Amino acid sequence: MAITKRQAAPLAKQTFEYAPAPEATDHIRIQPRYGLFVGGRMLEPHSKKRFPTINPATEQKLSEVAEADAVDVGRAVAAADKAFTSWSRLAPSLRARYLFRISRLIQERARELAVVETMDGGKPIKESRDVDIPLSAAHFFYYAGWADKLEWAFPNRRLRPVGVAGQVIPWNFPLLMLSWKIAPALAAGNTVVLKPAETTPLSALLFAEICQQAELPPGVVNIITGAGKTGSLLVSHPAVKKVAFTGSTEVGKLIQRTLAGTGKRLSLELGGKAANIVFEDAPLDQAVEGIVNGIYFNQGHVCCAGSRLLVQESIAKPLLEKLKQRLSTLRLGDPLDKNTDIGAINSRAQLEKIQGLVASGVEEGAEIYQPECRIPERGFWFPPTLFTNVSQSYRIAREEIFGPVLSVLTFRTPAEAVEKANNTPYGLSAGVWTDKGSRILWMAERMRAGVVWANTFNRFDPTSPFGGYKESGFGREGGVHGLLPYLELT
Amino acid sequence: MAGKRSTRPSPQTALARNSRDRVEVRKTYKQYVGGEFVRSESGRAYRPDGAVNVPRGSRKDLRDAVRAARGAFAGWAARTAMNRGQILYRAAEMLDGRRTQFIELLGGGRKAREELEQAVETLVWYAGWTDKIVQVTGTVNPVAGPFFNFTIPEPTGVVGIVAPEQPALLGLVRRLAPALCGGNVVVALASETMPIPALTLAEVLATSDFPSGVVNVLSGQRRELLPWLAAHMDVNAIDAGGCTPEEVAAIEKAAADNVKRVVKMPAGELSPHLITAFMEMKTIWHPIGV
Numbered sequence: 001m002a003i004t005k006r007q008a009a010p011l012a013k014q015t016f017e018y019a020p021a022p023e024a025t026d027h028i029r030i031q032p033r034y035g036l037f038v039g040g041r042m043l044e045p046h047s048k049k050r051f052p053t054i055n056p057a058t059e060q061k062l063s064e065v066a067e068a069d070a071v072d073v074g075r076a077v078a079a080a081d082k083a084f085t086s087w088s089r090l091a092p093s094l095r096a097r098y099l100f101r102i103s104r105l106i107q108e109r110a111r112e113l114a115v116v117e118t119m120d121g122g123k124p125i126k127e128s129r130d131v132d133i134p135l136s137a138a139h140f141f142y143y144a145g146w147a148d149k150l151e152w153a154f155p156n157r158r159l160r161p162v163g164v165a166g167q168v169i170p171w172n173f174p175l176l177m178l179s180w181k182i183a184p185a186l187a188a189g190n191t192v193v194l195k196p197a198e199t200t201p202l203s204a205l206l207f208a209e210i211c212q213q214a215e216l217p218p219g220v221v222n223i224i225t226g227a228g229k230t231g232s233l234l235v236s237h238p239a240v241k242k243v244a245f246t247g248s249t250e251v252g253k254l255i256q257r258t259l260a261g262t263g264k265r266l267s268l269e270l271g272g273k274a275a276n277i278v279f280e281d282a283p284l285d286q287a288v289e290g291i292v293n294g295i296y297f298n299q300g301h302v303c304c305a306g307s308r309l310l311v312q313e314s315i316a317k318p319l320l321e322k323l324k325q326r327l328s329t330l331r332l333g334d335p336l337d338k339n340t341d342i343g344a345i346n347s348r349a350q351l352e353k354i355q356g357l358v359a360s361g362v363e364e365g366a367e368i369y370q371p372e373c374r375i376p377e378r379g380f381w382f383p384p385t386l387f388t389n390v391s392q393s394y395r396i397a398r399e400e401i402f403g404p405v406l407s408v409l410t411f412r413t414p415a416e417a418v419e420k421a422n423n424t425p426y427g428l429s430a431g432v433w434t435d436k437g438s439r440i441l442w443m444a445e446r447m448r449a450g451v452v453w454a455n456t457f458n459r460f461d462p463t464s465p466f467g468g469y470k471e472s473g474f475g476r477e478g479g480v481h482g483l484l485p486y487l488e489l490t
Numbered sequence: 491m492a493g494k495r496s497t498r499p500s501p502q503t504a505l506a507r508n509s510r511d512r513v514e515v516r517k518t519y520k521q522y523v524g525g526e527f528v529r530s531e532s533g534r535a536y537r538p539d540g541a542v543n544v545p546r547g548s549r550k551d552l553r554d555a556v557r558a559a560r561g562a563f564a565g566w567a568a569r570t571a572m573n574r575g576q577i578l579y580r581a582a583e584m585l586d587g588r589r590t591q592f593i594e595l596l597g598g599g600r601k602a603r604e605e606l607e608q609a610v611e612t613l614v615w616y617a618g619w620t621d622k623i624v625q626v627t628g629t630v631n632p633v634a635g636p637f638f639n640f641t642i643p644e645p646t647g648v649v650g651i652v653a654p655e656q657p658a659l660l661g662l663v664r665r666l667a668p669a670l671c672g673g674n675v676v677v678a679l680a681s682e683t684m685p686i687p688a689l690t691l692a693e694v695l696a697t698s699d700f701p702s703g704v705v706n707v708l709s710g711q712r713r714e715l716l717p718w719l720a721a722h723m724d725v726n727a728i729d730a731g732g733c734t735p736e737e738v739a740a741i742e743k744a745a746a747d748n749v750k751r752v753v754k755m756p757a758g759e760l761s762p763h764l765i766t767a768f769m770e771m772k773t774i775w776h777p778i779g780v
Binding site: 456 | 633
């Protein structure tokens with residue numbers, strides 16, 4: 001039945017509230033306590049120590065996980081070392097088979113993994129369901145295919161795997177970062193010991209089950225849990241030949257220093273302070289969506305987040321109006337609700353870091369804008385925040401906040417935009433919005449960043465290499481380039 | 491006029507009738523910084539072979555060289571690949587043109603001749619790579635969505651090169667050429683015990699149309715210069731292929747201050763992977779739509 005004009009008028013004035021749309025959790029089985037996945041089996045930790053992992057949206061304990069000590073790390077590395085001999089000699093096409101299996105198992109258990117990821121980390125279910133888990137499966141599928149084609153990737157070279165890889169990953173995309181690390185390592189014939197972040201260990205422990213289901217040979221993948229101490233024991237273990245780390249620039253530098261002179265291979269994917277540049281000829285509505293996706297995706301817990309918005313002066317006013325309007329429509333709340341845009345901050349420590357940096361922004365003289373939004377009583381939350389009147393010297397314009405906080409700066413000429421965009425020790429990603437093709441290429445050429453998104457932002461794909469310039473790290477993950485850190489070429 | 495002796499000697503009389511009588515015009519060896527041949531700002535010199543004075547470069551010389559290199563980076567990186575290839579090829583021409591001089595500097599004989607030949611060949615080989623490296627190592631990536639996505643290598647920036655002690659010419663050329671080929675700018679430390687070939691190579695580079703500051707060559711003591719090169723916050727990568735294990739460890743430690751790339755490929759390596767070792771992969775996304 002068509003709606004008449006008379007009926008439509010009051011409808012248009014009405015505000016529609018979203019009804020709760022919670023994702024079911026009754027099919028999820030989280031064990032009360034977990035051991036360490038070593039040599040294909042779940043082992044009791046030698047340390048006998050465990051620590052809780054909580055749901056940051058409710059502060060309720062989900063499970064207790066083991067805190068691996070030096071003996072536990074030693075056992076895991078020994079298991080990986082033992083498995084290396086047979087795994088590296090296994091017919092490459094058979095290595096591929098296992099990786100294809102893992103990819104399929106991730107797809108089969110996708111919803112379970114998505115829900116656990118959201119419960120343990122606080123990210124909106126629509127993101128874990130539509131981004132994290134599908135990309136994880138895709139990553140394994142992509143590198144599975146490389147396992148028996150490596151000689152086509154690096155012609156005229158003799159290839160061999162490096163050995164045991166010690167991999168330490170962050171809490172912002174737990175299963176996806178695991179996939180970025182494990183898939184290329186295994187495809188190239190290495191074995192791994194991986195340590196997930198202490199606040200988000202659960203999806204990695206579910207992945208351990210998947211390795212068992214896939215009947216992956218014991219010791220090829222080992223998962224140990226713990227905090228920074230465990231990570232440091234892992235990367236400095238003498239039998240670890242290759243270290244891959246994703247996390248803060250501060251810890252990355254520490255690892256680079258620790259590994260000095262050891263001959264270990266190292267790849268680092270560190271922090272960022274990306275510029276997202278909007279020119280006056282950009283389609284504004286699309287740019288607004290891109291800006292929102294750039295900084296408020298995953299609560300801004302994204303190393304490549306577009307945390308510095310550079311707007312051409314002539315359109316700063318209308319763009320900011322649209323952006324503020326759009327911010328007021330973002331829904332913050334229960335991460336398990338399918339309509340939620342902004343979930344919980346991953347941990348209390350991270351929340352305090354964000355609060356501290358935001359306070360510094362206000363103190364240094366920037367103008368803060370936060371839309372009205374209801375903050376749940378329990379859990380860790382931070383409203384989407386926007387700063388205008390920001391000078392390049394402010395901490396909020398220089399330091400990685402890793403939260404839903406955007407700093408807005410302006411520019412007049414393309415040269416000024418480039419200058420400001422590159423005025424950072426980081427160089428992970430950058431964004432540019434303009435209708436002019438030649439300008440996109442001109443900008444893309446000049447921005448010192450490993451990934452440039454033009455008229456889009458925060459896109460990822462297993463075929464697309466990802467990684468930084470300057471202090472954002474070295475080495476690439478994804479694509480054929482992502483194999484290099486895990487191969488010795490002679 | 492005949493028979494009358496001039497009180498001033500004609501220029502001809504200074505010319506030697508035979509080589510035994512000749513008084514050689516000696517060369518003062520200098521460092522090459524920002525396109526100029528300079529003494530060390532410290533005023534110091536050392537005599538590695540016990541005879542010839544060679545500038546003993548200082549921390550400040552190093553900083554000057556890095557500043558000159560950084561200033562030259564954008565321009566050099568923006569040159570077309572073909573133009574960079576032509577300039578590297580010209581360096582090969584200039585080096586080949588001075589073959590007699592270099593063979594003599596390297597001690598003469600078959601070994602010296604071979605080193606010179608290989609140095610020329612290295613420059614020619616990398617000259618040909620400038621416009622192929624992107625094609626060989628770049629990719630177009632078939633992402634699962636309506637996007638055009640491609641990856642290209644770009645120069646990493648200022649590269650510090652520590653030349654191996656031996657071979658004094660070839661060791662440096664083998665690292666200089668791939669770094670320059672990819673569009674980087676270079677601050678090189680010459681062999682400490684045999685710096686003359688490197689300082690003479692600088693004369694070759696100076697006449698090869700490299701813009702000022704693209705290549706800088708310092709001489710002096712490694713233990714004095716290396717820590718500052720490794721820790722310099724505006725150096726993006728260090729080639730430690732010519733270093734001892736102890737030096738590599740010290741470089742790697744200091745390199746962490748600004749997450750420098752430390753390249754350790756064997757000094758004899760000739761490979762496109764050595765070019766990309768001094769390059770960054772940049773990936774660009776753009777939507778496809780009407």
